[in-house]
Amino acid sequence: MLSCKINGEEIHSEIPSDMRLIDFLREEMNLTGVKEGCSEGECGACTVLFNGDPVNSCIMLAIQAEGAEITTIEGIAKDGKLSDLQQAFIDHGAVQCGFCTPGMILAAQALLDKNPHPAEAEIRHAISGNLCRCTGYQAIVDAILAVSQRK
């Protein structure tokens, strides 16, 4: 039995003990914003926030989330309104194919939660675990910078 909080909601679920966190989130919770790009923690598409910190859900067991708070991209918009970061990603053209975007936004959110005014180098460091093949990262960095400068 797994008990944890997912996107603010208390979850109690009977799951196989060897289930990966990504499979639990995608297959059991239907949170398909969690993407699987490499299955070994190298691409960051499966990033979720684990007690506020970005982690790769493809190399975690679901039962390791016992008692934890998990946030996926589905938990970022509030009351149907996009978060500042989500809106900034749209405004700056930071989304192309969109596959890396959920993980990228979560990694960026975790950075801004701890460090609201990061330098560009700190932003690049914070998203260095999220591979993007489309954008060359520039628009992503621009979007995160814009949000940090607004606050």
Add this chain to the structure above:
Amino acid sequence: MAIVRSTEPHAFITGLDFSELPSDILYFTAKDLEENIIEDAIEDQPVLAYDKVRFYGEPIAIVAADSHQKAVSFSQKVKVKYQKLPIVETPKQALEPDAPLLFEKGNLLSEFHHEKGNVTESFEDCDLILEEDFHLPIQDHAYMEPDAAFAWMEGDVLSIYTSTQNVFHDQRMIARALGIPLHNVHVMAATVGGGFGGKDGHTVQIFAALVAYRTGRPAKIVISRREVFIGTYKRHAVDLHLKMGFQKDGTFRALSSTAYLDTGAYAGLGPAVMGLFSEHLGGPYVISNVKIDSYLVYTDKAPAHAMRGFGAPQGAFATESLINRAANILQIDPIEIRMKNALTQGALGTLGQKMEHVVGLREALEVVRDSDLWKEKNTNQDPSIGFGIAAGYLSCGLGKGVPDSAKVEIDREPNGDFTVRVGLVDIGQGNATALAAIAGEALKVPLEKIHLIMADTTQTFDCGSTAGSRSVFIAGNAILAAVRDYFSHPETGRGFAETEFPQSKTDLNVIGFPHAMYTFIAQAVKLKLDPISGQPQLAGIFAATEAGKVINRLSMDGQIQGGIAMSIGYTLGENMNYRNGIPDNQRFTVYILPTAEDIPPIQNVSVELYEATGPYGAKGAAEVATVVIAPAITSAIESIRDLKINRLPLDFEQILDAKEKGSVC
């Protein structure tokens, strides 16, 4: 679903044993297909290998179960018996007289020869001749989304969501392989997680369709990253010998090249890639005397195919490298030497094809010359910092002799909104944004009143592939024509039009090239060499792009930045290295993609010339940025250290070992 893949790079299949599979685990082989062929330009690739495997990772059988995990674990229990064959590892080896053969017809798939002017004589007149052997590696598209498909049956109709660049090609491939009528195959593109050419062909579509069709049950397939590496299309590796002759004043007088393109085990779009390689090899310059000999050769590797840039980056690396070295030797500024030889509208390209459309290379070079990044070159005092530049171009459209049209329909809805039907796929590059903007502008309604329906074989007309930097141009023009049609009889509430891509007037008796229209770039880089490792740290890139008028600046800059990043990877470390027919690089831990900390700030400035035949003056822009950043980077390194970089990816040890420029030892 899971795929049983070859564990041998070259072998006869002598037996397939499924006896360890329980009855609830289903399997499918070539025998389950009506016609075992992947429909394409040259039809040499089976959907499932049956008598022979030609590359490590080639699909042999499909295993289906009620869970992915089960399918994968039972696919490992399928036994394939092989009779091993000697491996063909490189194009040159493949062409040796006693080489093992992939196909009975021989290992040479195609060749192209072209001569313009008098090369032999003109080399004699040159003040400087440079020639080198170059080697370019195999690159993987490395789209973030592994290939996937989901198929199901409704009555006689097979519906399928695919990760694709061309739903209509998928429809034809599936219908033919399964032997069912075209109208019973309904293909829709899912939101595609990147393509870059790698999803412009067969990846997994027929597999999902086959299982759904044979079982009547929904079938889902998602392949692993390892399967993407070993089993899907790649960029062609190229070995070429390039010779260029220059006059003292910097005139490019003669060029000759002999190139071997490694197309892997199957043709894919290889012949077209060889065509564009040859067409773009000389760069965006006037060169009067040209001799090009290109060979496209089979080897026992994953098939090479379309990849963003489509053969141009390989040739440009060689040509731009020699031009930079010549500029250095002749003591001519690298921008000036390009200005001097630059193509202009009406001039003739490498193959004698006329520049029939707007050409903005000189304008792009001027923008780079005036950039802060390039000006810093003159004031820089740090000997570990270097600057490099290169220029290039890339054709738009599918090329001479290839059907290249789009059919678009516009319908006015009862509430005054418009539905626009375009049979192309947005593979992430943003053509949907641009096309909606074009439709909104033409129909004089705000964007939210435009509803675009794309990539659905029942709801749109065939507009061909999202490829060849063509989608905004061709579909944009079709939309504009359909809007004109609508305004000519608005009472019908419907507009319809089909338009064609302009084709080159030059005919070389080949299919797929040359082209009539090109997009132009100049790109400069600043980098610092790490004295400990010999690795360059990129500090900044400035790009100038002439792609006609810009429809959407964000999308445009995104295409340029993304294209540059992809070729930074090509330069710094991406490489599928085959040893004894098996790739070393089957994971992201050893196939080194650049991270956000490896890519520098990239600024793009668009030189906005008006292309009269384009929608609102636009040309294509999706691929061109990949073409020349590699030679700009190596030129910057060669300005710091005394070495010649003739192969990619960079060998950091070679750089570390090279002496500092100007040092005495």
Add this chain to the structure above:
Amino acid sequence: MDVIRPGSLQDCLRILKTEHTIPIAGGTDLMVNLALNKISPDRIIDITGLQELKEISLSDNFLKIGALVTFSRLAGKEIAQYPCCNALREAAEKMGSPQIRNRATIGGNLVTGSSAGDGSVAILALDAQVELTGLDGIRKVPLSLFYSGYHQTAIHSDELLTAVYIPIRPGTSSFQKVGKRNALAIAVASLAIYSYIRDSHFEQIYIAIGSVAPTPIRAVKTDLFLQGQKITSGVIKEAARIIQDEIAPITDIRGTADYRRKLIANLLADQLQQLSESKN
């Protein structure tokens, strides 16, 4: 495969006694090895609930770092206050990616026994000891004796690595690595130095290097040479020569043996140079 979450360290050690059972912490290596079918245990014990393994404490001039302390924490201010542990902080900062650092633990890094383990190389230069806990008791093993071969360590299958002890003393340490890119990089070569300089001479120096042997190793001959020396350009040159002779790296997908030798020499020279500049 069963995964068990024990309620206490004692429970954990009891379960660890059963056959084909392995512990999982951050899982950043283990989950990958499972996916690659490199390992197939019957049972996995998830130890991430054991709070007592997450502490960092100082007593008797030893910094005790619990096995479950993550790399993100190692890169933070808890370690930054000890100059002699600087190498560990720098290694932690450069290891993997933010996601990996948030899960990967120092205990996991050590027991994995990878020659390229950034944390392992840094700690090896710090003259640390590891605490191995079994049902029969606790033993402490100097890290220099911990590694026995390629991915082999002195830990028994029924023991858990529970903590690392680093002596806190005067002096500083540093860590540098060369990877194939700036993040998510596995070391092609790495080098860490702990040193204490008194009156311009090395009173104590320990050099550890990674990715040049089956395990992280100490460069003992180079240590011996540098002991008592004053840093001059001649000494740096000679030390760089000695360390290249001392190692026997291999050629693999990430670099040639020769390149690794040069990298190690350059990394050593660079860090010695920085030491000399910081003392002037």
